[in-house]
Amino acid sequence: MTRFGRGRLRRILLGAIPFLVLGTLWQMNAVYRWLAPIHMPPPAAVWSAIFTLQEGCPGLLDALRQGSGCLLTNHILSSMGRVALSLLVGLPLGIAFGVLAGIHRRLGNALEPVGVFANAISGIAWVPLAIVWFGVGWRTTLFILLNTVFWLVFFNTLLGVRGVPRVYEHGVLALGATRWKVITQVYVPGALPSIVTGIRMSMGFGWRALIAAEMIGGDRGLGFMLFVSAQEYKTEEVFLGVLVIAVIWMLTDRACLVPLERWTIERWGLVWRPS
Amino acid sequence: MYDGEFAAVVGPSGCGKTTLLNILAGLLPYRHGTVQVDGVPVKGPGSDRGVVFQEHAILPWRTVARNIGHGLELQGVPRQERRRRVREFVELVGLAGFEERYPHELSGGMKQRVALARTLCANPVIMLMDEPFAAVDAQTRITLQEELNRIAIATRKTILLVTHNVDEAAFLGDRCFVFTRRPGRLKATVTIHIPRDRRIWKEVVADPAFTARRDEILELVRAEVRVE
Numbered sequence: 226m227t228r229f230g231r232g233r234l235r236r237i238l239l240g241a242i243p244f245l246v247l248g249t250l251w252q253m254n255a256v257y258r259w260l261a262p263i264h265m266p267p268p269a270a271v272w273s274a275i276f277t278l279q280e281g282c283p284g285l286l287d288a289l290r291q292g293s294g295c296l297l298t299n300h301i302l303s304s305m306g307r308v309a310l311s312l313l314v315g316l317p318l319g320i321a322f323g324v325l326a327g328i329h330r331r332l333g334n335a336l337e338p339v340g341v342f343a344n345a346i347s348g349i350a351w352v353p354l355a356i357v358w359f360g361v362g363w364r365t366t367l368f369i370l371l372n373t374v375f376w377l378v379f380f381n382t383l384l385g386v387r388g389v390p391r392v393y394e395h396g397v398l399a400l401g402a403t404r405w406k407v408i409t410q411v412y413v414p415g416a417l418p419s420i421v422t423g424i425r426m427s428m429g430f431g432w433r434a435l436i437a438a439e440m441i442g443g444d445r446g447l448g449f450m451l452f453v454s455a456q457e458y459k460t461e462e463v464f465l466g467v468l469v470i471a472v473i474w475m476l477t478d479r480a481c482l483v484p485l486e487r488w489t490i491e492r493w494g495l496v497w498r499p500s
Numbered sequence: 501m502y503d504g505e506f507a508a509v510v511g512p513s514g515c516g517k518t519t520l521l522n523i524l525a526g527l528l529p530y531r532h533g534t535v536q537v538d539g540v541p542v543k544g545p546g547s548d549r550g551v552v553f554q555e556h557a558i559l560p561w562r563t564v565a566r567n568i569g570h571g572l573e574l575q576g577v578p579r580q581e582r583r584r585r586v587r588e589f590v591e592l593v594g595l596a597g598f599e600e601r602y603p604h605e606l607s608g609g610m611k612q613r614v615a616l617a618r619t620l621c622a623n624p625v626i627m628l629m630d631e632p633f634a635a636v637d638a639q640t641r642i643t644l645q646e647e648l649n650r651i652a653i654a655t656r657k658t659i660l661l662v663t664h665n666v667d668e669a670a671f672l673g674d675r676c677f678v679f680t681r682r683p684g685r686l687k688a689t690v691t692i693h694i695p696r697d698r699r700i701w702k703e704v705v706a707d708p709a710f711t712a713r714r715d716e717i718l719e720l721v722r723a724e725v726r727v728e
């Protein structure tokens with residue numbers, strides 16, 4: 226009853242109020258025409274943009290296939306697919322290097338400044354160089370994402386591993402653990418809250434960087450869709466794209482990442498350390 | 501140390517008791533002398549020497565039962581056998597009903613019981629303890645000391661306890677090794693001839709054999725503190 230208690234419901238309702246106000250204003254604008262539809266398309270136009278974009282779509286299953294004429298779902302899946310791919314590759318790499326740097330003092334000291342350096346450069350700043358290296362297309366956008374995911378996960382894992390009290394390692398060693406067991410049973414779980422925070426941060430930054438990269442250096446994806454629609458003055462498609470980007474992120478963060486973060490930290494009674 | 505002996509190392513704070521214990525455990529390198537367990541020199545940490553640390557060293561992401569069974573898990577003991585042994589030690593330290601709790605749900609005294617059970621369950625040749633009850637309140641400490649004595653009887657383990665608490669050393673030790681202040685050296689050895697089953701606080705405080713030994717140790721330790 227705590228999870229879906231009254232306090233939580235009230236908080237959700239409270240948070241929905243600004244959206245309701247904005248939505249009402251938006252709909253009023255459609256009626257009173259304070260701003261021209263080319264600048265501020267009515268909600269109904271944005272809604273029907275979904276169907277315009279999906280016009281060439283033969284069926285529900287085809288929406289999953291790239292190049293099937295289901296433009297909106299293709300762009301969404303393309304962006305999300307790259308996020309998934311970057312997680313699949315970037316996460317194990319970031320965790321592996323982070324753990325290694327965390328347990329090996331000299332290696333850690335050598336790699337930490339690079340981590341700070343890499344995280345200081347926002348993902349989007351790499352786009353021009355990435356275009357030179359990889360050309361316009363999926364390689365560039367994937368590189369931008371991977372770059373963001375890897376360094377954030379690496380850095381947070383490093384900090385997490387360093388924060389694990391030495392006495393845990395000593396205790397497990399005295400129980401007869403090998404070096405490998407110490408890593409998998411002490412350092413990785415001990416760093417998990419920090420790693421999860423790193424994943425959450427990298428998804429947030431990565432998603433934003435990806436959209437921007439798709440605009441400049443991509444040939445598909447939601448960012449690319451925004452860019453093309455704006456050039457063709459299809460403002461309702463731009464609005465739709467922005468809403469989709471925000472909703473996908475909110476759903477991912479609120480429904481997956483925040484619960485995951487809370488689960489690891491609260492279950493073990495660990496205090497979240499801001500990094 | 502003899503088999504089945506309970507030795508207590510007592511000395512002023514900062515004299516190197518923790519350092520000594522970590523060397524015995526193989527967690528710190530030593531330059532001079534030798535450390536042997538049953539004639540085999542110590543080269544690093546191993547499951548023949550169990551350690552109960554001053555701080556809470558049990559893993560917060562493991563339940564009580566999984567912490568206690570950790571040593572057996574590392575030794576590759578099959579699950580069925582492990583469960584049986586874990587239950588035995590959970591009961592020995594009086595934690596029945598708390599098996600599935602996480603450490604953050606336990607009091608300080610209970611956490612040290614888990615640490616004690618975790619070490620014993622791995623069945624070491626010798627158990628090393630570093631001020632295990634220093635961080636709990638006075639009432640709990642007395643209870644835990646009596647329980648440790650009961651466990652020493654039940655398991656007949658060889659135990660080395662390190663402490664700055666003279667009462668604790670005298671209450672638990674068969675032999676008490678008194679250390680000088682830093683750099684700590686062995687100053688005196690005090691033998692305490694009180695049968696284990698008579699070591700109950702209410703009884704020993706009225707026993708002149710105990711109080712005389714305790715005061716002797718107290719004098720030895722205080723002389724060290726006074727010189728500073």
Ligand SMILES: Nc1ncnc2c1ncn2[C@@H]1O[C@H](COP(=O)(O)OP(=O)(O)O)[C@@H](O)[C@H]1O
Nearest residue numbers: 511512513514515516517518519520682683684
């Ligand atoms: N024999 C020694 N010579 C010099 N320094 C020592 C010696 N023994 C311990 N120390 C140092 O004294 C400090 C306190 O030692 P510690 O073992 O923690 O003491 P205790 O556990 O008795 O309070 C540590 O920094 C340790 O390195």
Ligand SMILES: [Mg+2]
Nearest residue numbers: 517518554631
């Ligand atoms: Mg100490």
